Amino acid sequence: MTKLTLRADAARNREALIEAAAEAFADHGLDVPVEEIARRAKVGVGTVYRHFGGKEQLIDAILDKRIAEMVALAEKALAEDDPWHGIVTFVVEGFEMQARDRALKEVLLCTSRGGERIAAARERLAPLVRAIVTRAQRAGVLRGDVEPSDLVMLHLMLGAVADFAGDEDPELWRRYVPLLLRGLRPRATEGEDRPLPHPALSDERFERAMARWHSR
Template identity: 35%
Template structure:
């Protein structure tokens, strides 16, 4: 059963200010979100909360009142980007040409990873554990699977491509992104080019090893913390 493009992609609860709070509180909340986005974009999400509070021109307590946990701030700060991803995916699903749709999604998301280091943190590294985020990730996963299947059907995508390979690309691209902006952009483009080229159907090509069980919603904290 095909997924319906979502009607209002930016309805994430985290983004919508709570009704009935005082005007100054609403204002401060907005300033905090903006400060967080700016700070995260630069070097990822490992920024002291105090820095974000200072940039927003509010005290630490205000930050913690609005966003009790680290994850809630991250989730709220990136619900906009999440919406952008969902929109890109919806658009791709509407495209008559599934191959073009898939390339376009991959290109867009890779570019977002380059342009905003916090984006990767929000979706791959940190684990905000926000219900909205989980739901949207699951939706994205399903939409991607559908898009992948269609692209296989049209013969634009190799048959042994696995939806988890999208996650694989995102992780790989994330690894490439920790350089200066210009270098990151060039590196990401080149990585994507290599990847896409192998993804296209090449009948004589050797088959790939087993796909890795990478589901977006399983990716957690920096790594697999043991010890």
């Protein structure tokens, strides 16, 4: 067997592993064992470690791209001419991406997985989400007391519906999108927004809540 053939086989195995891991993570989340990824790729477990050194590096290779797609979505929402449509775009299309890929949802809502590259990508996403919220508030189409973390909470709410409905009705979450979005609109009472009955989580409290939620 020539060196060229060996290199071609190695490249095919690497691509097969990436494809198998992407499918496995999307279906079952990040806790899929290495053996399952190797089985789907039709290679030995040793091949996984030979190409990636372990599952964490494989997670980095796949989810770095997924988070980049979320960043691109936030940029798209921020570029919308209508600030309210930008909010709708980020909430709806963002959850569509998470509904298709369980691993993406896990890494967005968890601080303990995904490696340094994923953490850096999440840091890129945070200011974009804040800009989406601030722009809509300045345009008067979003409540003044809405925080960026509230949009993440909407994804959690929709995720609870999606997890509950499961195979029975995987699109059921769409029914609740307009109900949730309606609550983000300003509600004038004597010229002012009626305040929400409870404050949003600060960034620090949000991270602590996510860590505890994941540990459960």
